[in-house]
Amino acid sequence: MKPISHHLVSLDFEEIWDLAPVSLWLEDYSGLKRLFDLWREQGVIDLAGFLAEDASRQDQCIEQFKVLRVNQFTLDLFEASNLEELQSRINDVLRDDIRNCVTYELCELWAGRMGFATQTFNYTLSGRRLEVRIRARILQGHEANWDRVLLTLEDVTQEEESRQRLEEQQRYAQSLFELxxxxxxxxxxxxxxxxxxxxxxxxxxxxxxxxxxxxxxxxxxxxxxxxxxxxxxxxxxxxxxxxxxxxxxxxxxxxxxxxxxxxxxxxxxxxxxxxxxxxxxxxxxxxxxxxxxxxxxxxxxxxxxxxxxxxxxxxxxxxxKAEAYLEYLGKHDVLTKLRNRAYFTEEVNRLSRKGPWPVSVLAIDLNGLKQINDEAGHAAGDAMLRRAGEVLSKAMDAPACVCRIGGDEFVALLPGGDTRDAQAVQDRIAELLELNNQFYQGHALSLAVGAATCQAGEVLDQAIQSADQAMYRAKTAHYQQQAMERRRS
Missing domain, CATH: 3.30.450.20 (PAS domain)
Structure with a gap:
């Protein structure tokens, strides 16, 4: 086997150095080593704290970095025509808030490590910012004086920009989610x-x-x-x-x-x-x-x-809640809180089809409402209607219901209620009327009531008419009684 020529090795190294697709720097840190030794003799232990006390001390350290050689990739990356231009403008490359990163690198060397790895940023000579990943190593055989240090700089600008865009998108998505x-x-x-x-x-x-x-x-x-x-x-x-x-x-x-x-x-x-x-x-x-x-x-x-x-x-x-209220308004009378005429019509149709039978009907009318409206005003008339609603709502239990179908007209429907049930409700109304008139002062509340019962096979509307006729007879009797009392008085 023939020995490898030293000249060929050197030639291969030169080609590799210049053709390497990564930024290569050969530097001399011997001045930094001597500065560190001096500070140690002066009793410095905590380098980070020592540098923080005086910013000029870090500048002293940076001045000790001597660039010996860079490859062509480095010159192209930093937009320099040659090494001399790059060296003369090194302060344009290392500027702004790079100090924190430099402090980390210095502390790694101070701690006795023969190299460091970090990610920071530099600037090209035209001012374009570069995100770079740096790896540095004191070469073998130069550990004593640090006069040969190899640095590689990897341009990760696009990678960092992509990472930042991804983080921004994540923050944006998280904000949309949270807010x-x-x-x-x-x-x-x-x-x-x-x-x-x-x-x-x-x-x-x-x-x-x-x-x-x-x-x-x-x-x-x-x-x-x-x-x-x-x-x-x-x-x-x-x-x-x-x-x-x-x-x-x-x-x-x-x-x-x-x-x-x-x-x-x-x-x-x-x-x-x-x-x-x-x-x-x-x-x-x-x-x-x-x-x-x-x-x-x-x-x-x-x-x-x-x-x-x-x-x-x-x-x-x-x-x-709004839908329920609208539904309530659609089937209830706002003034008396009783069911309204629309509900009455639906319930009559339902009972006519399905029962249960018998169905008793009470036609109810408020006596003297026109006189109260004429003498005391419509507010007093509305108060009497509300009192009628209180009495009628308490007079019957479900499934019975009472509806206001006109100004002073009410109808109670008693599904499954016979004549005895209808009479019981009438008696209950009379009892509640007496209590109501004891509680309220002023005009006495009076109701005319007529009842009818519809059996299976009969027409419910006819029972409603019969109850209505019975109510009018009761109303006529009420007014006749009033006239007799006025004549006696």
């Missing part, structure tokens, strides 16, 4: 998927029947909901002080009506419906009922294992 005015939950349904797969593997085809026969399976699945994160709005609407508190007390949130709702959710998942919307009922940690519009979506990329699920909840409790 959303909608309750957001990130959940893990992977165990629930495993349970459903196990049921499917057992040969179950009719999952609807399965969950009806095995309600405990639904409860088991509810226990396997894993909440990974919730946003701030979730804590607000569920009266939670922290995320751990809410997650630890999920059994107080998902309870009661939620069992049946979750069963429907499982059925949809069984049949492959990975996006769902429905109205559900939850509870706050303080026990308040929440009506919720829920959107459930297995996140893209997790369809195979359901390990990431996004659930959004909108509190619709106020809307539900």
């Amino acid at each position: 959303s005015p909608v309750s957001l939950w990130v959940e893990d349904f992977s165990t629930i998927k495993m349970l459903l797969d196990e049921v499917r593997a057992c040969g179950i085809d009719d999952f609807v029947t399965f969950v009806q026969v095995h309600p405990e399976f639904v409860g088991r699945c509810m226990q396997e909901i894993r909440v990974i994160d919730v946003n701030r709005h979730t804590l607000q609407i569920f009266d939670a002080t922290s995320k751990p508190q809410l997650i630890e007390q999920l059994d107080q949130v998902f309870r009661d009506e939620m069992h049946d709702t979750f069963k429907l959710q499982l059925i949809d998942l069984w049949y492959g419906k990975l996006f769902q919307q429905r109205e559900v009922v939850n509870h706050t940690l303080t026990g308040h009922l929440l009506h919720i519009h829920m959107q459930f979506h297995i996140m893209p990329g997790h369809e195979a294992d359901w390990s990431r699920v996004l659930v959004s909840l909108v509190d619709i409790s106020a809307r539900k």
Whole structure:
């Protein structure tokens, strides 16, 4: 074997040095070594603290870095025409807030380590910022005086910019999540998927029947909901002080009506419906009922294992209350709080079709309302109508109901009530009228009542007319009685 020529080795080294696709620096740190030795003789122990006391001391250290050689990649990277230009403008390369990184490098060498690795930034001679990853090593045989140090600089500007963009996107996404005015939950349904797969593997085809026969399976699945994160709005609407508190007390949130709702959710998942919307009922940690519009979506990329699920909840409790109030207004009289004519018409139609029979009807009219309106004003008349509502609402129990169908006209419907039941209600009205007149001063409340009973096979409207006629007879008798009393007086 022929010996390798020293000239060839040297030539290969020269080619490798200049053609290397990384920035190479050969430097002399011997001046820095001597400066460190001097400071040690002066009793310096904590270099970081020593440098922090006086910024000029770090400048002293930087002045000791002597660049001996760089490769062509370095000149191209830093936009220098030659080594002399790069050396003369080294302060343009190492500037701004690079001091913290330099302090770390100096402390590594002070601690006796023969090299360091760090990530920092430099500047090209045109002022373009470079993110660089630096690795430095005191070459073998030069450990005593540090006169030969090899540095490699890797340009990681694009990598760092990509990392910063990714971090910005993550912060942006996290801000959207945390600051959303909608309750957001990130959940893990992977165990629930495993349970459903196990049921499917057992040969179950009719999952609807399965969950009806095995309600405990639904409860088991509810226990396997894993909440990974919730946003701030979730804590607000569920009266939670922290995320751990809410997650630890999920059994107080998902309870009661939620069992049946979750069963429907499982059925949809069984049949492959990975996006769902429905109205559900939850509870706050303080026990308040929440009506919720829920959107459930297995996140893209997790369809195979359901390990990431996004659930959004909108509190619709106020809307539900408004709907309930509108429904109340649609079937109730605002003044008397009794049912209104629309409800009366619907109930008559329903009873005519389905019963139960017999159905008794009480036609009721407020006596003397026109006289009260004429003498004391409509406010006094409205007060009398409210008093009539109080008496009539207390005079009967469900399923009986009383409706205001006109100005001073009322009708009571007694499903399943015979003539004796109708008479009992009339007696109850008379008793309550007496109590009401004792409680209120001024005009006495007086009601004219007529009753009729409709048997199976008869027409309910005819019974209503009969009751109305009986009421008018009672009303006529009332006014005749009043006239006789006035003549006697």
